[in-house]
Amino acid sequence: MDFDIDDEQRNFAQHARDFFSEQAGPEHARTLLAAPGEAAPGRRVLAELGFSSLTIPEDFGGVGAELLNMALVAEQAGRQLAGPSLTTAARVAVLLADDADRLAAFSEGRLSLAVLDGPPSGSRPSMDVVGATHFLALDGDDLVIGEGRVTLGEPIDATRGLGYVELTSSEVVAQDAQARWARARQVACVILAAEGLGAADRAVEIGLEYAKTRETFGRQIGAYQAVKHRLVDDWVAVNQLRSLVWWAAWAADHAPDQLPIAASAAKAYCAGTFETACETLIHVLGGIGFTWEHDAHLYWRRAKVDRLLLGDESEHLAAVATCTLHAADAAATGELQPI
Amino acid sequence: MNFDDTPEQARLRAEVRQFLAAHHDELAHGDGAYLEEPGHERVDELRRTQAVLFDAGYMGLTWPEEYGGGGGTNAQQAVINEELHRARVAGPVGHVGLGMCGPTILRHGSEDQKQRYIRRLLRADDMWCQLFSEPGGGSDLAALRTKATRHDDGWHVQGQKVWTTLAQHCRFGILLARTNPEAARHRGLTMFVIDMEAPGVTVRPLRQMNGHHSFNEVFLDDVVIADSERLGDVDDGWRVALTTLMNERMAVGGGGGELGVRSDVLVSHANRLLPRLSEERRVLAVEALGRVLVESLAARYSGYRLQTTLEKGEHPGPESSAGKLTAVRVAHATADLGLRLLGEDAVLARSRDGDWRWASAAASTPGIALAGGTDEILRNIVGERVLGLPPDRPRTPAAATATPIAESR
Structure with missing residues (x-):
């Protein structure tokens, strides 16, 4: 058993950490709330650095890395509330797996894509549609691509580039695409959970820093168990979330039969963990955490939005339960080995 | 990976x-x-x-x-x-011996003690217990008052221990006692191996809320222990005890193991009972099952990460306290859902089809949250030793350790 990342992956994550702390950050997320547009660092830069083409094979202009490496980058992107989401990139890589031309165009940043949830005639709120020129959608059993009319709403977290899209043109990319669509969504859940992991980790970190310096009644507030224990619970949860994210990302490439449960487990666990970490942060900070100027609400906004994207906690908890029940039932009747 | x-x-x-x-x-x-x-x-x-x-x-x-x-x-x-x-x-x-006493003897015992005790401990020829907690000091272990005084024929021990797991079945125990009442609380303690059949040792099983007798009171009335049965140096017992406690938290849930009912048992229980529920209740039960399973997976895979660091030759650190915290939560949630799936049948200790496991598990989990470090103590350990938060003490740590036990209270 070796359930750890290696030194090369650690260095790679550090490189990503440095990059995102320079090129993104909560200050960009705050600015974006007043002046809508594409989130920092933006599609072009993510493509240039190869971050958005990490899981695209080298033959198609990508990096050819495993999903785990993308999860490590996504964690660092999440810490700085960066956008567009690597979720979209990971999903595109799966959806366009046999479309060499479009994958190459996407890898090189020539094609700006978003993936729509819901019907192409009028999508549900979908990520990263701000700045996208083309949209992938599931139309019946067909995977289609087209241009579209975008309607933006008033954002809670402007870095997610959310909007409603109605396709105005449509070309079939692949037929019989349900299974591929499902896998792409699972992979996307892993990366979204990885971004949530990074953001939640940062929220706990800010809370810990403050609890060590701020004093009330002559003591640092982190000395009080009421404060300390909330921060510890959040820290423990973040570490547990990291285990689930790593497992799910690893499973995508090495144990595809485990991916549905692992991806849903990571996504479900992330929803509560990230949200609670942000609520704790605001509470530990006190009044300052309730101000527009403090970064806390920017993480909170991300948490409130992410928990509902790509299926909410209830959907994924039910998925974990249903898959596990079926696997156990099948094992009991001798059809399959339990996972 | x-x-x-x-x-x-x-x-x-x-x-x-x-x-x-x-x-x-x-x-x-x-x-x-x-x-x-x-x-x-x-x-x-x-x-x-x-x-x-x-x-x-x-x-x-x-x-x-x-x-x-x-x-x-x-x-x-x-x-x-x-x-x-x-x-x-x-x-x-023999989990107390394997998880706590054995590692402590291996680290601090004499060659002779290792030769005499370890093989029989591993084989459960001898069962071992850990005599730490007292009526006046559990979480605050350094407040313990059981005394060991040096005489020509060895150490004479006087006092009382409590919450001693399976002591009624044990041949030996490791005992933490105060050997220097004048020293600071943490500094006047010494660890011994005690023969549970020695004159003066009285074991009285306690009946717990689950009806079981896992815990015991142990009365020590002028029990004589040879100096050769000391573990570590005189007055250095706190350091020895820390070895035990670190191993305890690793043994109790740190490695991602399950503390209560196995999750696969819950899954087959659910597979059997879900069809009996109404559509509305089934939706709720499936979501609740998902929540338990996700918590359980998170604990299991975090255990794998800890196991990986152990396989690389590192010792269990304060991080393993986090594992016990989550294992307790999973055990509680598992027992609770097992009961709720039984519906009204769960108002009795044994359901109509004879299933007693969930009521038993539910009545056992409160104890798991106390044994081996309460949830609160474990959170303090993680908060202070892993995350660097300031200690939660009415006095400064220096003052606390400087106060001799004889003067406190």
Whole structure:
């Protein structure tokens, strides 16, 4: 058993950490709330650095890395509330797996894509549609691509580039695409959970820093168990979330039969963990955490939005339960080995 | 990252699996920990199980060969543990010896003590207990008042211990006692090996809220312990105890193991009962099951990460306290959902079809949250020693350790 990342992956994550702390950050997320547009660092830069083409094979202009490496980058992107989401990139890589031309165009940043949830005639709120020129959608059993009319709403977290899209043109990319669509969504859940992991980790970190310096009644507030224990619970949860994210990302490439449960487990666990970490942060900070100027609400906004994207906690908890029940039932009747 | 066995591990796994199947009838099996009353018959069965496993070379694999261990690796022990779990073999009855007393003796004991005790401990020929908590000091262990005074014939021990797990079945224990009342609280303690059959030792089982008798009171009335049975230096018992406690938190849930009913038992329980529920209730029950399973997976895979660091040769650190916190939560949620799935039938300790496991588990989990460090103590440890938050003490740590126990209270 070796359930750890290696030194090369650690260095790679550090490189990503440095990059995102320079090129993104909560200050960009705050600015974006007043002046809508594409989130920092933006599609072009993510493509240039190869971050958005990490899981695209080298033959198609990508990096050819495993999903785990993308999860490590996504964690660092999440810490700085960066956008567009690597979720979209990971999903595109799966959806366009046999479309060499479009994958190459996407890898090189020539094609700006978003993936729509819901019907192409009028999508549900979908990520990263701000700045996208083309949209992938599931139309019946067909995977289609087209241009579209975008309607933006008033954002809670402007870095997610959310909007409603109605396709105005449509070309079939692949037929019989349900299974591929499902896998792409699972992979996307892993990366979204990885971004949530990074953001939640940062929220706990800010809370810990403050609890060590701020004093009330002559003591640092982190000395009080009421404060300390909330921060510890959040820290423990973040570490547990990291285990689930790593497992799910690893499973995508090495144990595809485990991916549905692992991806849903990571996504479900992330929803509560990230949200609670942000609520704790605001509470530990006190009044300052309730101000527009403090970064806390920017993480909170991300948490409130992410928990509902790509299926909410209830959907994924039910998925974990249903898959596990079926696997156990099948094992009991001798059809399959339990996972 | 790699979950695959090496060829050598795969061979070991196949061998263990075959052994456990071939010796099925000699081994005790179960649905999880703390479900059954540890009476003499059950304990004897569990001791035989541990002996069979020891004789096969599956207990104490990482312990030194010269004392009866296997001289193997953590990775090998992990393979064996997975197979034991898979085959539903009941956890080792000598878990206090294996998890706490044994490692403490290996680290701080004399050559003679290691020679005499370790092999028999691994085989459950002797059961071991840990005499730490007292009526006046559990979480605040350094407040303990049991005294050991030096005489010509050895140390004379006077005092009382409590919450001593399975003491009624134990031949030996490790005992933390105060040897210098004038020293600061943490500095006047010494650790000993105590013979539980020695004159002056009285063990009185306590009846718990689950009806079981796992815990005991132990009265120590002028018990004589030879100086050669000391573990570590005089007045250095706090440091010795920290070895025990670190290992305890690792043993109790740190490695991602399950503390209560096994999650696969909950899943088959749910598979059986879900069809009986109305559509509305089924939706709720499935979501609740998902929540327990996700918590359980998170704990399991975090345990794998800790196991990986152990396999790389690092010692369990304060991080392992986090594992116990989550294992307790999973145990509680598992028991609770098992009960709720039974519906109204769960108002009785045994359901109509005779299922007593969930009521028993529910009545056992409150104790799990206390034993081996309460949830609050563990959170303090993680907060202060891992995250660097300031200590939660009415006095500064320096003042606390400087106050001799004789002057406090």
